[in-house]
Amino acid sequence: MSNSTGVSARGKGRAGFGSAFPVAYERARRRAGARRAPLNLLLLPLLYVTETFGAINETFHEWWIRQPGWSRWTVYILLIVGGVLLPSEQVASFMSPETDWATLLFFPIGGYVLLAIGLNVVVGQAGLLDLGYVAFFAIGGYTMAVFGTKYGWSFWEILLVGLVLSALSGVVLGAPTLRLRGDYLAIVTLGFGEIVRITANNTEYIGGPNGIGGIPHPPSLSEWAFPDAFPFNLVGLEGVQPLSYGTLSAHSYYYLMLATIVAVIIFAKRLERSRVGRAWAAVREDEDAAELMGVPTFKFKLAAFAIGAAIGGAVGVVYASQAISIIPNNFPFILSATILAAVVMGGSGNIPGVMVGAFLVAWIPERIRFFGEYRVLIFGAVLVALMVFRPEGILPSRQRKAELEEGTGGMGSMGAEVAGPTADAEAGR
Amino acid sequence: MLLEVKDIHVHYGKIAALHGVSLEVDEGEIVTLIGANGAGKTTTLKTISGLRPLSRGKIMFDGADISRVAGHKRVLSGIGQAPEGRGIFPGMTVTENLMMGCYARKGDVSRDLAQVFELFPRLAERKDQAGGTMSGGEQQMLAIGRALMTNPRVLLLDEPSMGLAPKLIQQIFSIIQEINRRGTTVLLVEQNAQQALQVAHRAYVIETGEIVKSAEASALLDDPEVRAAYLGGGADRPVGGSEPEQAAGAPEEPRDG
Ligand SMILES: Nc1ncnc2c1ncn2[C@@H]1O[C@H](COP(=O)(O)OP(=O)(O)OP(=O)(O)O)[C@@H](O)[C@H]1O
Ligand SMILES: [Mg+2]
Numbered sequence: 227m228s229n230s231t232g233v234s235a236r237g238k239g240r241a242g243f244g245s246a247f248p249v250a251y252e253r254a255r256r257r258a259g260a261r262r263a264p265l266n267l268l269l270l271p272l273l274y275v276t277e278t279f280g281a282i283n284e285t286f287h288e289w290w291i292r293q294p295g296w297s298r299w300t301v302y303i304l305l306i307v308g309g310v311l312l313p314s315e316q317v318a319s320f321m322s323p324e325t326d327w328a329t330l331l332f333f334p335i336g337g338y339v340l341l342a343i344g345l346n347v348v349v350g351q352a353g354l355l356d357l358g359y360v361a362f363f364a365i366g367g368y369t370m371a372v373f374g375t376k377y378g379w380s381f382w383e384i385l386l387v388g389l390v391l392s393a394l395s396g397v398v399l400g401a402p403t404l405r406l407r408g409d410y411l412a413i414v415t416l417g418f419g420e421i422v423r424i425t426a427n428n429t430e431y432i433g434g435p436n437g438i439g440g441i442p443h444p445p446s447l448s449e450w451a452f453p454d455a456f457p458f459n460l461v462g463l464e465g466v467q468p469l470s471y472g473t474l475s476a477h478s479y480y481y482l483m484l485a486t487i488v489a490v491i492i493f494a495k496r497l498e499r500s501r502v503g504r505a506w507a508a509v510r511e512d513e514d515a516a517e518l519m520g521v522p523t524f525k526f527k528l529a530a531f532a533i534g535a536a537i538g539g540a541v542g543v544v545y546a547s548q549a550i551s552i553i554p555n556n557f558p559f560i561l562s563a564t565i566l567a568a569v570v571m572g573g574s575g576n577i578p579g580v581m582v583g584a585f586l587v588a589w590i591p592e593r594i595r596f597f598g599e600y601r602v603l604i605f606g607a608v609l610v611a612l613m614v615f616r617p618e619g620i621l622p623s624r625q626r627k628a629e630l631e632e633g634t635g636g637m638g639s640m641g642a643e644v645a646g647p648t649a650d651a652e653a654g655r
Numbered sequence: 656m657l658l659e660v661k662d663i664h665v666h667y668g669k670i671a672a673l674h675g676v677s678l679e680v681d682e683g684e685i686v687t688l689i690g691a692n693g694a695g696k697t698t699t700l701k702t703i704s705g706l707r708p709l710s711r712g713k714i715m716f717d718g719a720d721i722s723r724v725a726g727h728k729r730v731l732s733g734i735g736q737a738p739e740g741r742g743i744f745p746g747m748t749v750t751e752n753l754m755m756g757c758y759a760r761k762g763d764v765s766r767d768l769a770q771v772f773e774l775f776p777r778l779a780e781r782k783d784q785a786g787g788t789m790s791g792g793e794q795q796m797l798a799i800g801r802a803l804m805t806n807p808r809v810l811l812l813d814e815p816s817m818g819l820a821p822k823l824i825q826q827i828f829s830i831i832q833e834i835n836r837r838g839t840t841v842l843l844v845e846q847n848a849q850q851a852l853q854v855a856h857r858a859y860v861i862e863t864g865e866i867v868k869s870a871e872a873s874a875l876l877d878d879p880e881v882r883a884a885y886l887g888g889g890a891d892r893p894v895g896g897s898e899p900e901q902a903a904g905a906p907e908e909p910r911d912g
Contacts, residue, residue: 230742244832258733289844313803331703499756500836504755504758505758508745508755508758511747514701514706514738515742515744516755517705517726518726518732518735518736518742518802519755519756519759519801520727520730520760521727521755521759522725522727523727581839624746625747626746626748627746628746628787628788629746629787631745631787631788636910
């Protein structure tokens, strides 16, 4: 990287984490300073937060790539332990004084995080703009509901069926539409999301607008409880049964979601580093050039769709297993848009980024409930401001940042359409 | 014949961009296709490399009909292209861009990589720079180098001189000749007809989707019609300031290799 941020990040890497903060302040001031008087004062705190995130991210990245295997594993394990202890009482009192924290952690927070990781495969990795992602979430949910109530299958069996069915529906949607590009694809996927919801609404077999109730919980794996000992007693988690799925507490569902998230992250990370990931990056940055390099672009786009869909379906199955009942209106278009916002805001293409984005998108509206009616307005304003002043997202991947600067691969495949008539016309001039 | 394009028709929607283009490229040749803006040069190349479907006609490569073969498979059989506007991957480094060129190949590619770096020392100096931050000329080198990494039998180049300074144009054209000397057949699309005709063996002129002339490149250089349309008029009147590369190029460029 020869750009200025890269250079300063390298210098900081040696100086340590502490210096990330003044750097962030400097950058926030620079970004805000470009605006007129009242606006820049409002923006400064917001930008300070995002630039701090960004600076920590860069510093951490510099440190991270120099670490040996064992030290990375330590970080992974600490993160998982952190995840396990997250539903603690102390954290809850700050994060969610009004609603049950463990429930919130399961859904929307955990659910959104996993949906964002799945949508990131499609949007962030392959660069395909999917506005109907909620459809796969719905298909997973209805799979759980139908097979659970009508056929009496167990959760684990249904999870497999849900993965297969949603992946298949991804292929069914993708096969005819992935020859379209950019905005056309966005419109078709948007339509698909609505078709799935409306079909559910009008199908008697799955309860029409009343949906399906009485969805069974997963069978308990064990009655084992966290012991009354360190570290559980410190955070008020003693006595919680993490593997027993009753109706009483949401903890075990949160842990189920957490395990799914960890598994999906491992899977997605491996894909990203494989030949598949390279092919996706090429498709996203310049689809025609990718084809010229011998990448079967259509096949890989379809694969991205199917994998993203399967992840969305998995969230649906897990969600429905806790929800007891689902209705078509659990799967509105706005959810697709919200998850997409999480991906873009967090830093499309970067898994930690989209997780942060999804967390914020799920948590902020809950946390500011005391604003009542206005909370959505405030939330929307924050999103708009973020995207205007930090278009690369909170924690962007370096590659995506370079793409954005170049003006390609930025959002879905809209930018990848370089070989189209406009590009030709410009080039001719 | 290594590559034969037989009477191809290509449409964008209902509009025909090519109506009956035929051309041939023999093993070892440099063939150039010249024509004005919108004549159909890019479309011809895209159809050969499989990015555009054709509605009529045939493309033969090495004796086989490849008209319906998918683009990514044509690369494997030996058609490499540096697309118009370069089409490099902006978020990947120079090396990653080059390595994408051998995405579909198996086996050791370090020799090919070394050869590209030898042809374009500038790329070797900037191995780890993001493709998108390279200069226009560097990106052009990268696009050609990346196409070479596919180990092509025929290299399709779409306006490699576009937007480059006269000196760099010189350099790019002599590298094209060098690539050809090393055994790669080249089909070169150019608006810079003067330069293209000087390095090519044979040439085709395309106008509004049709080939209107084909001849030895040297013959076209002296053809009054071609001079009037593409080389800027009168025999002893070089074109004024608008095309400086002509003045810079002509004298020191040796014909053929
Ligand atoms: N994607 C497209 N959609 C519609 N029409 C197109 C498209 N691409 C090219 N065309 C049209 O096809 C014709 C041939 O275009 P082409 O790009 O092949 O020209 P060209 O000879 O390469 O021109 P230039 O020298 O300007 O690059 C033009 O009339 C152009 O407007
Ligand atoms: Mg062209």
